[in-house]
Amino acid sequence: MRGTIAVLGLGEAGSALARDLTAAGAVVRGYDPAAPAPAGIVATGSEAEAARGADVVLSVNSASAAHDALSAGLSGIGPDTLWADLNTASPGAKRRLASTAASHGTAFADIAIMAPVPGRGLRVPMLATGPAAAAVAETLNALGAAVEVMPGEAGLAAERKLLRSVFFKGMSAAVVEALHAARAAGCEDWLRQLITDELTAANESTVERLVTGSHTHAVRRTAEMAAAAEMLTELGVPSNVASAARDQLAKLAKQPK
Structure with a gap:
């Protein structure tokens, strides 16, 4: 050895x-x-x-x-x-x-x-x-x-780790931003419990529902996240994740069906 x-x-x-x-x-x-x-x-x-x-x-x-x-x-x-x-x-x-x-x-x-x-x-x-x-x-x-x-080859392990990071760190960023906004709005405890309930209830169908929903409802969700980003600005909270989600949905909305 x-x-x-x-x-x-x-x-x-x-x-x-x-x-x-x-x-x-x-x-x-x-x-x-x-x-x-x-x-x-x-x-x-x-x-x-x-x-x-x-x-x-x-x-x-x-x-x-x-x-x-x-x-x-x-x-x-x-x-x-x-x-x-x-x-x-x-x-x-x-x-x-x-x-x-x-x-x-x-x-x-x-x-x-x-x-x-x-x-x-x-x-x-x-x-x-x-x-x-x-x-x-x-x-x-x-x-x-x-x-x-x-x-x-070398690089494949790093690829797996970073793909995982896109999900986990991206989700973490969304949770942090949402709770920051909820704190400014005076309802942090409510949103924290909602997030906990959603994560606890997640199962095999959750991923497919998230992906399918984003494509199927991209136009409506673009407007929704534009409103969410505007709300965060009104609350004095940077809308980094909300704005990124809005922009991603806008691109999905332009893709051919």
Whole structure:
């Protein structure tokens, strides 16, 4: 079993993963220019130093730093070291990382973290794709992780995560905006209960009803959301989601039936 793991990025997620890996018996080498290594983690002075001697490198910093971390870390790794990028980035960005790794003879895995890490740590659900996906999953799962492997190139795991994000984060934005407006209108408790009831009652038919209804009633709903956006303006609440919904429905209304 691969027993030495490098963790690049020791923020909230990286530190939690590093601590759990250490507790599971792995030797963990960590590096973060802005954060000290937690107790039990071998502190290093650079990406290359952290990666030196590691069986698997986990890049858990940020999408904006992922390519620099890879470029800096590649000089320290051996021919059998696996590189796993756990950052939230676009599929295209993951493919570019995989290409850079491949040009140096390094096997790459795109790993998408599918739920919040706090409270779960290494047990957080993860999805892996790319050339090194199976090998990285085997290593991490043996240490207590929950990595599912999906066949295909790097970028597919990121694609699944971000498609999920469009739904969850989009819904979250709508709920936040609606409650903000309801608070301004003096009926937040009523709307909060309505939202709770709707989400609790959702079932398999809910998605089809939402999609079909948006297309079938696009003209009427465009006017409805225009009125809703106007109402939010009257309440002094920014209508970011309501206006976006209005514009999307207007486009649907123009599509041929």
